[in-house]
Amino acid sequence: MDTLTNYSQIIRTILTEYSQLPYAYGQLERQLIIDENANHYLLLTLGWENKQRVHGCLIHIDIINDKVWIQRDGTETGIANELVSAGIPKDKIVLAFHPVNVRQYTDFAIA
Secondary structure, eight states, X not given: OOHHHHHHHHHHHHHHHHHTOOOSSTEEEEEEEEEXXXXXXXXXXXXXETTEXXXXXXXXXXXXXXXXXXXXXXXXXXXXHXXXXXXXXXXXXXXXXXXXXXXXXXXXXXX
16 A cells, blocks of 8 residues: 555544544534545534534645645644554644644644
């Protein structure tokens, strides 16, 4: 299995686990959207909480130039840590939600 296929499988596995976690309140659900051809991975939250419509991105990951770019991370523990635990090296993960000048102070890739 090549590296990108491995990264894709790791991301898919972790996001699938997240997508199956039920919400304890509201009429909310998680929806996993994967575009393998373009290497886009999204986990959305949608539904209703009280009388408010909820529709938002919980996690957004792209694979760009052989690196995993975390565009959005709405988890409490940090999806990057789970990706590292699953075998993706820190120097192959970009915390894209941080400005470029801040990324140098993380343990992860700058770009």
